[in-house]
Amino acid sequence: xxxxxxxxxxxxxxxxxxxxxxxxxxxxxxxxxxxxxxxxxxxxxxxxxxxxxxxxxxxxxxxxxxxxxxxxxxxxxxxxxxxxxxx
Numbered sequence: 001x002x003x004x005x006x007x008x009x010x011x012x013x014x015x016x017x018x019x020x021x022x023x024x025x026x027x028x029x030x031x032x033x034x035x036x037x038x039x040x041x042x043x044x045x046x047x048x049x050x051x052x053x054x055x056x057x058x059x060x061x062x063x064x065x066x067x068x069x070x071x072x073x074x075x076x077x078x079x080x081x082x083x084x085x086x087x
Contacts, residue, residue, distance in 0.1 A: 013071030013087070014040075014064040020056045025049030034085070039063055040071070041085045061087040 029048040034041070040062025047055040061071040061084075074084040 014060075014062045015071050015073040016058075016060045017073055017075075018056075018058045021054065022056075023049065023052050023054045025052065025054060027054065039065065040087045043073075043083065043085045045075075045083075059085050061085040063087060 026049055027047055028050050031046045033044040040060055043059045045057040059073040061073045063071060071087040072084055075082040
């Protein structure tokens with residue numbers, strides 16, 4: 001099991017990403033939940049092998065000030081861009 005948490009905080013934008021691996025196997029299902037918080041957008045992805053949870057990925061892009069500018073969080077596998085959230 002591996003956990004990876006990265007927080008990037010800059011002048012005008014804020015992103016937070018969490019990746020939690022909990023198993024091995026072929027991907028057989030993916031659940032996606034996306035939405036909006038008071039000052040940012042988020043995306044949660046859960047990856048399954050049959051009924052076993054393989055990984056949970058959460059991404060947040062925000063200004064942390066209420067202003068809509070300057071933040072993007074991108075999910076890469078290798079060099080391929082899979083998805084992103086922007087604020």
